[in-house]
Amino acid sequence: MAVREVISVPHPTLRTKAEKITTFDKELQGLIDDMVETMHEESGAGLAAPQVGVSKRVILVEFGDEEDETTPPTLYIVVNPRITKFSPETVSGAEGCLSIPGLMGEVKRPYSITIQGKNRQGDPFKMKAQGWLARIFQHEVDHLNGVLYTDRATEVWKPEETYDPV
Numbered sequence: 001m002a003v004r005e006v007i008s009v010p011h012p013t014l015r016t017k018a019e020k021i022t023t024f025d026k027e028l029q030g031l032i033d034d035m036v037e038t039m040h041e042e043s044g045a046g047l048a049a050p051q052v053g054v055s056k057r058v059i060l061v062e063f064g065d066e067e068d069e070t071t072p073p074t075l076y077i078v079v080n081p082r083i084t085k086f087s088p089e090t091v092s093g094a095e096g097c098l099s100i101p102g103l104m105g106e107v108k109r110p111y112s113i114t115i116q117g118k119n120r121q122g123d124p125f126k127m128k129a130q131g132w133l134a135r136i137f138q139h140e141v142d143h144l145n146g147v148l149y150t151d152r153a154t155e156v157w158k159p160e161e162t163y164d165p166v
């Protein structure tokens, strides 16, 4: 495994629609392992393959129970993710991104979603998510379509300290 370089705006790969994964081979496993290591190194809450310069449809999200630090966070790996359901209810929240250093923004997104795709072995993956987890999934799927949170933000600012960049 290796930590890969996280690219930042205005790198064109961040604005490119990523390609669907068709083979669940060793190369994909290596990419996923490297993405996990990179996300941990950068203390990210999520990561999309285009952020390491690979224009492929792979995302990671790591989410823990903020109230219970004794339970380790859950790592979700989704290949070819699709959000198949959005709640009509929306909620505003602050987001940051590893590829947009030094900024945060207020983004309004659906409160809950259903996400479908494949796991790293190529088996079907489907789950419902709400709140912060649903937000991170939406942020990461946006990356696969060349969309950045700043495109959706109602307000962007420079925080003194960034947190939970994704």
Ligand code: NI
Binding pocket: 096, 097, 098, 099, 139, 143, 165, 166
């Ligand atoms: Ni991001």
